[in-house]
Amino acid sequence: MQILLIEDEPGLREVIEYSLAREGFQVTALDNANDALMVLEDCPPDLVLLDLMLPGLQGLQFLDIFRQHDQRTPVIIISAKNTEEDVIRALERGADDYLPKPFSLKLLVMKIRVALRRLNDQASSNVLSRGGVSIDLEAHRVLNDGVELQLTQKEFDLLALFLRRPQKVFTRNQLLNMIWGYGSDLNSRTVDVHMAMLRKKLSDKGNYIKTLPKIGYLWETGEKK
Ligand code: CA
Numbered sequence: 001m002q003i004l005l006i007e008d009e010p011g012l013r014e015v016i017e018y019s020l021a022r023e024g025f026q027v028t029a030l031d032n033a034n035d036a037l038m039v040l041e042d043c044p045p046d047l048v049l050l051d052l053m054l055p056g057l058q059g060l061q062f063l064d065i066f067r068q069h070d071q072r073t074p075v076i077i078i079s080a081k082n083t084e085e086d087v088i089r090a091l092e093r094g095a096d097d098y099l100p101k102p103f104s105l106k107l108l109v110m111k112i113r114v115a116l117r118r119l120n121d122q123a124s125s126n127v128l129s130r131g132g133v134s135i136d137l138e139a140h141r142v143l144n145d146g147v148e149l150q151l152t153q154k155e156f157d158l159l160a161l162f163l164r165r166p167q168k169v170f171t172r173n174q175l176l177n178m179i180w181g182y183g184s185d186l187n188s189r190t191v192d193v194h195m196a197m198l199r200k201k202l203s204d205k206g207n208y209i210k211t212l213p214k215i216g217y218l219w220e221t222g223e224k225k
Protein backbone atom coordinates (compact mmCIF):
# COMPACT_ATOMS: atom_id res chain seq x y z
CA MET A 1 0.00 0.00 0.00
CA GLN A 2 1.34 3.35 -1.12
CA ILE A 3 0.94 6.30 1.21
CA LEU A 4 1.60 9.88 0.22
CA LEU A 5 2.65 11.95 3.21
CA ILE A 6 2.70 15.74 2.90
CA GLU A 7 4.16 17.35 6.02
CA ASP A 8 6.59 20.25 6.16
CA GLU A 9 7.86 19.72 9.69
CA PRO A 10 10.98 17.56 9.19
CA GLY A 11 10.97 15.83 12.59
CA LEU A 12 7.35 14.79 12.37
CA ARG A 13 7.65 13.80 8.72
CA GLU A 14 10.54 11.49 9.50
CA VAL A 15 8.92 9.84 12.47
CA ILE A 16 5.70 9.19 10.54
CA GLU A 17 7.61 7.90 7.54
CA TYR A 18 9.62 5.58 9.73
CA SER A 19 6.60 4.28 11.64
CA LEU A 20 4.57 3.60 8.50
CA ALA A 21 7.48 1.90 6.76
CA ARG A 22 7.85 -0.34 9.78
CA GLU A 23 4.16 -1.26 9.43
CA GLY A 24 4.85 -2.37 5.87
CA PHE A 25 3.55 0.67 3.99
CA GLN A 26 5.42 2.27 1.13
CA VAL A 27 5.71 5.96 1.88
CA THR A 28 6.39 8.91 -0.37
CA ALA A 29 7.17 11.72 2.06
CA LEU A 30 7.18 15.31 0.79
CA ASP A 31 7.54 18.66 2.54
CA ASN A 32 5.14 20.55 0.26
CA ALA A 33 1.96 20.04 -1.74
CA ASN A 34 3.27 21.53 -5.00
CA ASP A 35 5.66 18.61 -5.37
CA ALA A 36 2.90 16.24 -4.32
CA LEU A 37 0.85 17.27 -7.38
CA MET A 38 3.79 16.29 -9.55
CA VAL A 39 4.09 12.77 -8.17
CA LEU A 40 0.39 11.85 -8.25
CA GLU A 41 0.47 10.55 -11.78
CA ASP A 42 3.64 8.49 -11.55
CA CYS A 43 2.98 7.21 -8.09
CA PRO A 44 -0.79 7.18 -7.35
CA PRO A 45 -1.29 6.79 -3.61
CA ASP A 46 -3.72 4.42 -1.88
CA LEU A 47 -4.07 7.00 0.88
CA VAL A 48 -2.95 10.59 1.50
CA LEU A 49 -1.83 12.04 4.83
CA LEU A 50 -2.09 15.78 4.52
CA ASP A 51 -0.87 18.63 6.68
CA LEU A 52 -2.84 21.87 6.24
CA MET A 53 -0.36 24.66 6.89
CA LEU A 54 2.33 24.23 4.28
CA PRO A 55 4.78 26.40 2.36
CA GLY A 56 3.31 27.22 -1.06
CA LEU A 57 0.12 25.40 -1.93
CA GLN A 58 -1.98 24.97 1.21
CA GLY A 59 -3.37 21.64 2.34
CA LEU A 60 -6.99 22.49 1.54
CA GLN A 61 -6.03 23.84 -1.88
CA PHE A 62 -4.25 20.59 -2.60
CA LEU A 63 -7.30 18.68 -1.40
CA ASP A 64 -9.56 20.61 -3.82
CA ILE A 65 -7.31 19.82 -6.76
CA PHE A 66 -6.90 16.20 -5.70
CA ARG A 67 -10.65 15.64 -5.29
CA GLN A 68 -11.38 17.01 -8.75
CA HIS A 69 -9.66 13.93 -10.15
CA ASP A 70 -10.04 11.41 -7.40
CA GLN A 71 -13.10 11.08 -5.16
CA ARG A 72 -12.16 7.65 -3.91
CA THR A 73 -8.67 7.64 -2.36
CA PRO A 74 -8.90 8.36 1.37
CA VAL A 75 -7.35 11.59 2.64
CA ILE A 76 -6.57 11.95 6.34
CA ILE A 77 -5.76 15.44 7.58
CA ILE A 78 -3.02 15.83 10.18
CA SER A 79 -2.99 19.37 11.48
CA ALA A 80 -2.32 21.60 14.45
CA LYS A 81 -5.48 23.49 13.49
CA ASN A 82 -8.06 21.83 15.64
CA THR A 83 -11.19 23.94 15.99
CA GLU A 84 -14.55 22.51 15.03
CA GLU A 85 -14.63 24.85 12.02
CA ASP A 86 -11.27 23.56 10.80
CA VAL A 87 -12.49 19.98 11.01
CA ILE A 88 -15.83 20.70 9.32
CA ARG A 89 -14.16 22.69 6.55
CA ALA A 90 -11.77 19.85 5.78
CA LEU A 91 -14.54 17.23 5.80
CA GLU A 92 -16.64 19.43 3.51
CA ARG A 93 -13.80 19.72 1.07
CA GLY A 94 -13.55 15.94 0.85
CA ALA A 95 -11.26 14.77 3.64
CA ASP A 96 -12.17 11.41 5.15
CA ASP A 97 -10.74 11.85 8.59
CA TYR A 98 -9.00 14.46 10.71
CA LEU A 99 -6.30 13.87 13.26
CA PRO A 100 -5.35 16.95 15.31
CA LYS A 101 -1.71 17.31 16.31
CA PRO A 102 -0.21 16.10 18.51
CA PHE A 103 -1.41 12.55 17.94
CA SER A 104 -0.15 9.09 18.76
CA LEU A 105 1.43 7.13 15.94
CA LYS A 106 -0.53 4.12 17.04
CA LEU A 107 -3.77 6.00 16.45
CA LEU A 108 -2.54 7.24 13.08
CA VAL A 109 -1.75 3.70 11.94
CA MET A 110 -5.16 2.54 13.16
CA LYS A 111 -6.96 5.29 11.24
CA ILE A 112 -5.01 4.45 8.11
CA ARG A 113 -5.94 0.77 8.41
CA VAL A 114 -9.62 1.59 8.95
CA ALA A 115 -9.71 3.91 5.93
CA LEU A 116 -8.02 1.32 3.71
CA ARG A 117 -10.30 -1.45 4.95
CA ARG A 118 -13.39 0.60 4.08
CA LEU A 119 -12.03 1.15 0.63
CA ASN A 120 -11.42 -2.55 0.24
CA ASP A 121 -14.90 -3.47 1.48
CA GLN A 122 -16.61 -1.21 -0.98
CA ALA A 123 -14.52 -2.35 -3.91
CA SER A 124 -15.26 -6.01 -3.38
CA SER A 125 -19.02 -6.11 -3.64
CA ASN A 126 -22.08 -4.80 -5.42
CA VAL A 127 -24.13 -5.53 -2.33
CA LEU A 128 -23.61 -3.27 0.66
CA SER A 129 -25.03 -4.40 3.99
CA ARG A 130 -25.09 -2.70 7.34
CA GLY A 131 -27.16 -3.46 10.38
CA GLY A 132 -29.81 -5.46 8.51
CA VAL A 133 -30.17 -3.03 5.61
CA SER A 134 -28.73 -4.16 2.31
CA ILE A 135 -28.56 -2.47 -1.03
CA ASP A 136 -27.82 -4.21 -4.30
CA LEU A 137 -26.26 -1.62 -6.57
CA GLU A 138 -26.65 -3.68 -9.73
CA ALA A 139 -30.14 -5.05 -9.22
CA HIS A 140 -31.15 -1.72 -7.71
CA ARG A 141 -32.91 -3.34 -4.77
CA VAL A 142 -33.00 -2.40 -1.10
CA LEU A 143 -33.87 -4.89 1.61
CA ASN A 144 -34.67 -4.18 5.25
CA ASP A 145 -34.35 -7.46 7.15
CA GLY A 146 -35.21 -9.19 3.88
CA VAL A 147 -38.24 -7.01 3.10
CA GLU A 148 -37.93 -4.99 -0.09
CA LEU A 149 -38.26 -1.22 0.19
CA GLN A 150 -39.37 1.14 -2.55
CA LEU A 151 -37.03 4.11 -2.67
CA THR A 152 -36.84 7.00 -5.07
CA GLN A 153 -33.63 7.40 -7.06
CA LYS A 154 -32.31 10.12 -4.74
CA GLU A 155 -33.14 8.10 -1.64
CA PHE A 156 -31.40 5.11 -3.19
CA ASP A 157 -28.32 7.19 -4.00
CA LEU A 158 -28.22 8.65 -0.50
CA LEU A 159 -28.51 5.23 1.11
CA ALA A 160 -25.80 3.79 -1.16
CA LEU A 161 -23.50 6.64 -0.21
CA PHE A 162 -24.04 6.06 3.52
CA LEU A 163 -23.63 2.30 3.34
CA ARG A 164 -20.47 2.69 1.31
CA ARG A 165 -18.99 4.97 3.90
CA PRO A 166 -20.42 4.09 7.32
CA GLN A 167 -19.25 6.40 10.12
CA LYS A 168 -18.27 9.05 7.65
CA VAL A 169 -19.83 12.46 8.24
CA PHE A 170 -21.39 13.98 5.14
CA THR A 171 -22.21 17.66 5.32
CA ARG A 172 -25.40 18.91 3.68
CA ASN A 173 -23.37 20.70 1.02
CA GLN A 174 -21.42 17.55 0.26
CA LEU A 175 -24.63 15.59 -0.12
CA LEU A 176 -26.09 18.26 -2.38
CA ASN A 177 -23.00 18.18 -4.56
CA MET A 178 -22.67 14.41 -4.64
CA ILE A 179 -26.32 13.46 -5.14
CA TRP A 180 -27.82 16.46 -6.88
CA GLY A 181 -24.70 17.67 -8.64
CA TYR A 182 -22.47 20.71 -8.44
CA GLY A 183 -24.10 23.99 -9.23
CA SER A 184 -27.59 22.77 -8.46
CA ASP A 185 -29.57 25.72 -7.13
CA LEU A 186 -31.20 23.63 -4.43
CA ASN A 187 -30.50 24.38 -0.80
CA SER A 188 -29.68 22.25 2.20
CA ARG A 189 -33.36 22.03 3.09
CA THR A 190 -33.72 19.67 0.12
CA VAL A 191 -31.25 17.31 1.76
CA ASP A 192 -33.14 17.41 5.05
CA VAL A 193 -36.43 16.60 3.34
CA HIS A 194 -34.98 13.62 1.49
CA MET A 195 -33.17 12.38 4.58
CA ALA A 196 -36.42 12.54 6.54
CA MET A 197 -38.20 10.48 3.87
CA LEU A 198 -35.39 7.94 3.72
CA ARG A 199 -35.41 7.60 7.49
CA LYS A 200 -39.15 7.04 7.48
CA LYS A 201 -38.94 4.33 4.82
CA LEU A 202 -36.19 2.58 6.75
CA SER A 203 -38.50 2.53 9.81
CA ASP A 204 -36.52 1.23 12.83
CA LYS A 205 -33.29 1.22 10.78
CA GLY A 206 -33.77 4.94 10.23
CA ASN A 207 -32.18 5.36 13.65
CA TYR A 208 -28.83 4.42 12.13
CA ILE A 209 -28.86 7.73 10.34
CA LYS A 210 -27.58 10.27 12.84
CA THR A 211 -28.08 13.99 12.45
CA LEU A 212 -25.21 16.19 13.56
CA PRO A 213 -26.86 19.54 14.14
CA LYS A 214 -25.51 22.27 11.84
CA ILE A 215 -23.09 19.79 10.26
CA GLY A 216 -24.78 16.96 8.43
CA TYR A 217 -25.43 13.25 8.60
CA LEU A 218 -23.73 9.93 9.09
CA TRP A 219 -24.67 6.27 9.08
CA GLU A 220 -23.80 4.90 12.47
CA THR A 221 -23.41 1.16 12.61
CA GLY A 222 -20.33 -0.87 11.96
CA GLU A 223 -22.17 -4.17 11.96
CA LYS A 224 -21.88 -5.93 8.64
CA LYS A 225 -24.87 -8.18 8.42
CA1 CA B 1 2.72 22.46 8.68
